[in-house]
Amino acid sequence: MQRVLFGDNQFFGINHMSDEKARAQAMRFQSLRAILDVLEAAYDEGIKAFMCTTHERVAGVCDYFRDHADRFPDYVFYPCMPYAHKYANAVTEHGMLEALRRFLPEEGALGALVRGGVSVARKDVEGIAKLLIDAEMKMFAGLRTPVIFLQNIVTDLLLGLGFKDAFGIFADHVRARYGAEPGFITMNLPLLLDTLEALGIDNPIVCANINKIGFRMSGGIAKYEELLAARRFRAIAMSVFASGAISPREAVDYVCGLEGVQAIVFGASSIANIRQTNRLINERWGAAAGGAA
Amino acid sequence: MGISHHAIVNAHPDVRLAAVCDSTQYVLDVLNKYTGVKCYGDYRRMIDAEELDCVVVSTPSRTHGEIVGYALEHDLHVFCEKPFVLDPQEGERLVRLARERNRVTQVGYHYRFVGAFREAKRLLAAGALGSIHHVRAEAYGPVALRPKGSTWRTARSEGGGCLYDYASHAIDLVNYLVAPPIAVGGTVLNKIFSRDVEDEVYATLHFAGGASGQLAVNWSDESYRRMTTKVSVWGSNGRISADRQECQTYLRERVAALPDVDAGWTVRYTTDLTPPVWFYLRGEEYSAQIDYFIDGVKRGRAENVNSFESALATDQVVQLLLRDAEAPRTGSSELHVARPPRGRGGFLGSLKRKFAG
Structure with a gap:
């Protein structure tokens, strides 16, 4: 696993501190070229992994990296699925069943459609989930995706419902079909770790908010620190800067100083910020941080 | 049923989720x-059969009244999704019933639990702005973006539409931060894409003491990634x-009462x-x-920031808006564009300003 991952919130109008800032970013990254420029700059700084939602606009990024494999021979994608707004909006508009039907693959293999129909009728969540995962993964065909993540909105919904089998279904399918490691994004690290352990998912890759002010660390910052030190899992820290509430050096010092954090994902819009953050991390973790852990 | 309510309640350490009820057997x-x-298809059977302390009602708005009534009659504490009820008279009956039975009641106006709005409330309650003279409440988001749409949210008879779904949040925030308006005017309920319900809501609000307000809500605005709600309040000492x-x-x-806030x-x-x-x-x-509701149930706390009573005040403003939108437009200034003279055809017809009344 890469130790420094590039995130994508800034590209899609997501900022946890200011709606105005989020909107300005959405305007700036309206063009694919603007997104690619930032990714290329990050690549040239040694950040060779893009952790991205399966937002429809990521398909354009995938096309570009597929077409320029010679320039980015070692680039990897860490897809995070699903892009939840797409589903949430569809459920609001069409109701749950109709929304589900719309997201099952339509084109191509007739078999998939039939399989989907049968799965729906039998309430076979495993069959439906596999089809939805495959639909989300389509844009990454031919690209390297060593880790595939379940987005926090889904992870945490399943955790709350106690729908535990779903984690196993997801893990098994991404391993079998994509040769990838399953990853789980969560806002509820303590609850997730207990659940995965009970399911026998050993040494899981888990991405959670880890920051000095405890922002969106449900269960409390002390509990997170305790788990990082004591439990066997591969932690990726996100929201390290808490959307800008913590200064870069202070934020990086805190997270890099924690026992158990194996990687950091961060997003930035300017080359200067990418460089600064990457160098701060390298200072703490050593220059090889951009490489594999 | 409310799948996210289900998840949140189920994850609460002090709650045992006894059963859920939904009309969709498949789910x-x-x-x-x-x-x-444990699952039920009929809420009456669930309430009759299970030993419950409280229920969370997250159903199409039209059904809130009867379900909440049944739950209260069975001495349950009730959390109900917003809007509370479509008919304020029914709302009054339920408020009375809950009081008689000494039940904890809450409605899901969740913006009252958002840190930034609570901060605004703290400042306003401390008199930060002096004498308040204007409030603007806005909500925008991407819900109805196409003429189709087949859920209860797009059916007026079910309590769908931008007014109940989106504008109620903005109105509730006005009630929370300033006060319920005593009158409304110039209400516009327009369709943009929907066939059966309004997609945008605009109105002027009038408050006791002479302050005014404006409501601007549009759930057909795709430029917003998700629902975005904003309230601005102007007073003699500034703005929030x-x-x-x-x-x-x-x-x-x-302001003396707010030593932590500079000029x-x-x-x-x-x-x-x-x-x-x-x-x-x-x-x-x-x-x-949800935690606040559960805490209220545990302690038997009577007061609630989002009580049925408070949500009823929001329903009543919704009712005022509905009535105002249907009333004939009178008392306003109108510009009449006269037919252009034959042969000239230009747009500079004669303009006549007509003052009604």
């Missing part, structure tokens, strides 16, 4: 098969603007205004409101 079958939760992310304050002069600009962000929750799904406010 129940899947839930039962994979989580083992709050949305889900931040609370911006401008004070002309310091000029103060901006506070959600990252420092939001208390942590035990379980996070979609936003702290959703968990915080």
Whole structure:
């Protein structure tokens, strides 16, 4: 696993501190070229992994990296699925069943459609989930995706419902079909770790908010620190800067100083910020941080 | 049923989720098969059969009244999704019933649990702005973007539409931060894409004491990624603007009751205004409101920031808006564009300003 991952919130109008800032970013990254420029700059700084939602606009990024494999021979994608707004909006508009039907693959293999129909009728969540995962993964065909993540909105919904089998279904399918490691994004690290352990998912890759002010660390910052030190899992820290509430050096010092954090994902819009953050991390973790852990 | 309510309640350490009820058998079958939760297709049977302390009602708005009534008659504490009820008279009956039975009641106006709006409330309650003279409440988002749409949200008879779904939140925030308006005027309920319900709501609000307000709500605005709600309040001593992310304050002069707020600009962000929750799904406010309700049930706390009574005040404003939108337009100034003279055809016809009354 890469130790420094590039995130994508800034590209899609997501900022946890200011709606105005989020909107300005959405305007700036309206063009694919603007997104690619930032990714290329990050690549040239040694950040060779893009952790991205399966937002429809990521398909354009995938096309570009597929077409320029010679320039980015070692680039990897860490897809995070699903892009939840797409589903949430569809459920609001069409109701749950109709929304589900719309997201099952339509084109191509007739078999998939039939399989989907049968799965729906039998309430076979495993069959439906596999089809939805495959639909989300389509844009990454031919690209390297060593880790595939379940987005926090889904992870945490399943955790709350106690729908535990779903984690196993997801893990098994991404391993079998994509040769990838399953990853789980969560806002509820303590609850997730207990659940995965009970399911026998050993040494899981888990991405959670880890920051000095405890922002969106449900269960409390002390509990997170305790788990990082004591439990066997591969932690990726996100929201390290808490959307800008913590200064870069202070934020990086805190997270890099924690026992158990194996990687950091961060997003930035300017080359200067990418460089600064990457160098701060390298200072703490050593220059090889951009490489594999 | 409210799948996210289900998840949040189920994750609460002090709650045992006894059963869920939904009219979609398919969803129940899947839930039962994979989580083992007990499922009912009829809420009466669930309430009759199970030993419950409280219920969460998250159903199409039209059904709130009868379900809440049944639950109260069976001495349950009730959390009901917003809007409370479509008929304020029914709302009054339910408020009375809950009081008689001494039940804890709450409605899901979750913005009252958002850090930035709570901060605005704190400042306003301390008199930060002096005499308030204007409030603007806005909500925009991408719900109805096409002529189709087949859920209860797009059916007027079910309590769908932008007014009940979106504008009620903005109105409730006005009630929370300032006061319920005593009159409304110039209400516009327009369709943009929907066939059966309005997609935008605009109105002028009038408050006791002479302050005014404006409501601007549009759920067909795709330029917003998700629902975005903002309230701005102007007073003799400055302005406060709050949305889900931040609370911006401008004070002309310091206020003795607020030693932590300087004159000029103060901006506070959600990252420092939001208390942590035990379980996070979609936003702290959703968990915080459920925790507050459960805490109320445990302590038998009577007062509630989102009580039925408070939500009824919001329903009553909705009723005023509905009535005003249907009333004939009178008493306003109108510009009449006369037919252009034959042969000339230009747009500079004669304009006549007509004052009605």
